[in-house]
């Protein structure tokens with residue numbers, strides 16, 4: 001093992017090797033007709049995951065680890081959509097170790113990445129992992145849809161396109177983590193949202209419980225969970 005160096009989100013965001021893999025994974029998913037999983041999604045999930053731990057009073061470096069896990073979590077799509085959580089964890093291990101990150105920190109980051117998917121079994125294994133699951137599953141937004149033809153939208157496109165606003169509100173005093181969505185019901189009925197996102201919401205519920213908080217879902221100012 002070489003010298004231990006402090007690896008930060010800012011460094012990774014400017015790292016050509018990291019960005020090439022994120023872009024490559026996003027291109028593969030694009031070819032399969034999936035919504036955006038590129039630098040926009042990576043950056044947003046990084047910011048939200050870090051924020052969740054900040055709001056709940058976790059140490060700064062742990063917030064940073066959540067942000068790093070958030071930025072790298074979908075990198076495994078460069079290999080394949082299938083098992084992308086596990087391949088992504090292996091790729092992240094190599095990237096972070098070769099940049100000198102403390103192995104204890106790497107352990108936390110790759111455990112979170114490896115546990116963020118599949119949706120129906122995503123179970124938080126640490127605070128960083130819980131923050132990552134909540135951040136990833138709450139990125140539902142119009143800007144993620146790549147299909148240009150509204151008539152060819154599948155249900156995922158429709159639900160994402162209908163979401164004009166999404167915000168994960170963490171209330172440390174009330175111990176609640178609320179996903180607030182604004183959904184255009186002319187495009188997608190709220191029912192469709194549930195059809196797709198029920199498993200995600202259950203993963204969020206488990207993740208929030210790991211952080212000793214309660215998960216809430218609010219669509220168009222109506223509390224649904």
Ligand SMILES: [Fe+2]
Nearest residue numbers: 073074116117
């Ligand atoms: Fe993923």
Ligand SMILES: [Fe+2]
Nearest residue numbers: 041073074136
């Ligand atoms: Fe993701």
